[in-house]
Amino acid sequence: MGVFVDAWRRLRSLGRRRRELEDRLDDEIRFHVEQQTEKNRQAGMTPDEARRRALIGFGGVEQVRERTRDEFGAAFIEHLARDVRHGLRSLRRHPAFSAMAVLSLAIGIGANTAIFGVVQTMLFRASALAQPETLVNIYETERGHGFNPMSHPNIEDLRRGTSQVFSGIAASTFFPVPIGDAGTARIVMGEVVTGGAFALLGVEPLFGRAILPEDDIARGGHPVVMLSYGYWQRAFGADPHVVGRTLRLGGRGYTIIGVAPGHYRGAFPPLTPAFYVPMAMANELMGVEMLGQRDSHSFFVKARLAPGVSRAQAEHAASLVAESLTRARPEGWVPGERFSLVPTSDVQIYPGVDPLLRAAALLLVGVVGLVLLLACTNLASVLLARALDRGKEVAVRQALGATRGALVRQLLVESALLGLGGAAVGLVLALVLFHVLVSIDLPLPYGMKLDLNFGIDSTLLFDWRVLVFTVGAGVLTGVVLGLLPALKGTRADLGSALKTGSRESDAPGPLRWRNALVIAQVAMSLVLLVGAGLFLRSWQQMLSVDPGFGRAPTSVLSLMMPIAPLTADEAVQRTRRVLERFRAVPGVEAAGLVWPLPLEFAASFTDFTIDGRVPPPGQEAFRTDRAIVDGAFFDAAGMTIVAGRTFNEGDRRDTQPVAVISQAMARRYWSNGDALGRVLRRPDPAEPDLIVVGVASDINVRSLGEAPREVVYENYAQGGGSPMFNFVVRTSTDPARISAALVAATREIDPDLQVVQSTTMAQHLAMSRLPSQMGAFMLSAFAAMAMALAAIGVYGLVRYTVARRTHEIGIRMALGADAAGVTRLFATHGVRLVLVGGAIGLAASLLAARFLATLLFGVGTFDPVVLTCGPLVLGSAAWLAAYLPARRASRVDPLTALRTE
C-alpha cells in the first residue's frame, strides 16, 4: 500500500506547490505593474494614465501567467490531465467500442488476477517457516512406494542416528478428533506434533505459547492444545482471552495454551488442522497405539540441517540408519527400506502429488493467459478501428499545428485509459471469482477443510503486488497495443487524408490486421474449446466407470471405536451389536463394515508368501492392499462372491483365521484362479497365516477406473480390530434418510461412539471424481469466456465493416441488391475468417491436446466427438456473431445511406 500512499502524497504536494507558485507570480506581477505605474507618474502622467500605460507595457497579464505556468515544472502533469479529459470525452462518444474493449480486457484481467491469486497462494506463497533452505522433509521409500510418511519408531531411530547432522527433527500427523461434549461432539481435524516442532520450524505463536518439548514427554501427561488461526476465528470468534480455557477433545479436557499464526498451515499445507496437541497425547486421543508400531506409516517429518551440514551429508547419515535397521531387522521394518530427504522448499503439498498439482496450475495459468491474449486481441482490434476512423480528425489537428508527439501521446493516453478501465472492472471481477474459488466448500471427508484462504482471505488480492500486476497489465496492454495504431495513424499524409474524408472504405492495411486478429482469436478459442471438451469427456467417462461396488443406494457411516479400555473380544462384541442394530433399522437391506473404505485416501497393506511362488527379487514377501471387513460387507457393497464363501459366525478368534481375496489376486497367483484352501503365510508374527475361503469380485480400491487390484479381505472378528470402521448400509429407500436413522441408532447403542462422518455412497464416489469434475468445469468456464471474446471480436469486425460501408450498401440497394444478398455479402466475410481460424485452431488443438494426456481419463487426445462438437459450437457462435451485424446492413435505407456524409 505504501507505494500508493506515497504517490498520492507527491501528487498532493505537487498541487500545493503549484498554488504557491501561482500566488507568488500574482504578487510579482502586481509589484511589477505598481513599480511601472510609479515610474510613469514620476514622468508626469496622471495616476490613471500611468496605470493604464503600465498595464499596456506589461502586455497581457493572463498571457504572462499562462506562459510562466508552463515553466512551473509540472507541465507534463497538466498536459496529461488535459489528454485524459480529452480521452474520456472521446471514449464516451463511442460507447459501444469503449464498452467492448473494457469488457474484453476486464474478462481477461479478471480471470488472470483471480487465478494468479490462487496459484500464488497454492504454489508460490512464501514459506511460513524460518530459514526454509535448511529444512528437509523426510519420507520412507520402499520399492514401488515413493514417499511414505514415517512411523514413530523409525523417527526415533533416525533421530538417534542423525544427531550430528540434524539440529532437530519435527514430526506430526493428523486425524479426525471429536471436539466438544459427548453426544454433541463434532469431528474436526487435529494435528499431533512433537514438542519442539514449533521452535524448530521457527513458527511463533500469535499469542500464548507454542507446544514445548516438556509437553511431549509423559504419555498422556500434558493435555494442552494450541488452536489454529482459522479454528480460533471460526469457533472462538477470535476471542483474545482464549488462553487458559478448556477444550474437550476425545472426552478429555485440554487446556488452550496459545494460537498459531495465520500464515502457518500445519504440516500438510492446504488442509489446515483445527488445533495442535503434543505427540505424547496421540495414543490417548486416538484410542489406539499410534506411536509404538513400526509399520504404522503416518507421520510427516521435517528436519533442520545442523549448521554447515550439507544435504548429501545428512542423506549419508540417514542411509546408515536405514542400513543398520535392515541388519537388525526389527519387527515392522521392511528390508531395503530407506529414508528420502527432499528440500522442504521443493515440496508444495506432497512429493507424490506435487507434479500433478504443478501440471494443473500450469495448465490453468496457460489457459487464463490465452484468455487474456484473446481479450488483448479484441482491444487491439478496437484500437485499429479507432485509428482508422480518426484519419480525418488527426489530419485536421496536424494541419492546425499539433505535433506528432502530442497526437501520439493523446492516442496512447486514450488506449491506456481503456486499459485502466479494463483493469478496474477486471479487479472487481477477480475479487468475485477469487471469492468463489476459495469459498468452494469441497465435500471433503472427516470434517476436513480445504483452506485456500489461510485465514487471510481476499485481502490477498489487495496485496500491492497483485494490484500492480493488474493495473500494470491493463495500462501496459493499452499502451503497447495502442502504440502501433497511434504511430501509423499519425503518419497520415495530410493532403490525401483530408481529401478522402471519412469514406475511405478500403484501407487495406489496418483491415487486414483486424482480419488476422479475428482469425487468431477463433483459433485460440477453438484450442480452449477442444481442451474443455476433452475434460468434459474425461469426466463423463469417469461418471460411467463402475467401481465394482456401491451401485445401489447406500449410506456410509464412519465411526470411531476406541478399543483402549476394552479387550479385543469386547471390542468385537460391541462392533457386532452396532451391526445388528443397524440391520434392524427399517429400510436397511444389508449392513457390513470395512476399513479402509475403498476409494478413500487411506490405504492398508499386508505382506505374505505363498508356497511354490518366489517373491520379486530383493523382497522377501508379496505385498497387497488389505481391507478389514465383516462377512456381510460384500453383499452390502453390492459385490459378489465368485467362488467359495464369505465370513460367517463360525469364523471366530479361536478358530483358523481365514481370508477372502479379490478375483484379480486369485488370477495372478494361482492358475485358473483356483485359490480356495490355499495359505497366505505372513512373515509378520503379529499377523496370523490365512486360509483363503472365498474369492470376491474386483473393485476399484485406490482410484476410479484403475486396473483390477489384488486385495486381501480379513475378518474383523478374527483380527486385532481397527480404531475406525466404515459401516456400509445398502437400502431400498433414500440413503440420506437412512444415514440420519443410523446416526440416531448409534447414539442409542453407546453415546461414546463418535460419528466421524455420515454420508452416502453416491457422495463418496462423487468425491473421487471431484478433481476431473473441477477440471472440466473450470476449463469449460474459461473456454466459454474465450468463445465469448472471439464472438465479440467477430461481431465487432463485421459491424465495423458494415458501418464503414453504409454508403456503398446504399448504392448497392439503390441499384437493386436484395436484403439477403447484402446480408450474405457481409456475413460471408466473417464466416470466411472463422473457417480459416477454425482450421488453424483445429491443428493447434491436436498439438496442444498431447500435453493434456496425463490429466485425462479414459479418453484419447484424438477424440472424434470433441473434434466435431468443438468446431460446431464455435462455428455457430461465430456465425451468429457475423450474421447479426450483417443483417443490420440489409436494413439500411438507401436514401439515408447515400445522404450519410
Next chain:
Amino acid sequence: MTKEKGDVLQGTLDMVVLKALQLEPMHGWGITERIEQWSEHVLQLGQGTLYPALYRLERQDFIRSEWRVTDNNRRARYYSLTARGRRHLTDSLEQWRRMSRAINLVLEVKAVS
C-alpha cells in the same frame, strides 16, 4: 521598426538575465529596468518572456529567489545567482564572445572585386 528596439534573441535571453543579476540580487521589474538602461533602451524585455525565463532558470537551479523588502518598504521577490548560475553565465558569455567575434569577422569582410 521605427525605433532601434529589438526583442532579445531567443537563447540569449537567459544569458542577459543572468548577467543582470551578476552584481546584486534584483526583483523582476529591476531586471527589466537594468537591461533597458544598460542597452541604452535598445533591449526591451517583454514581461511575457521575462517571467517564464525567471521561473525556468530557477527550476534549472541557476538562480534562487526570496521575498525581501525594497528601499521604499515594499515586499518584492528578489532573484540572485547560484554558484551553478555563475558558472553557466561564464560559459555562455565565453561562447557568446566567440560567436559574436566570428560573426563580426564575417560581416566586416569588405567585398572585393
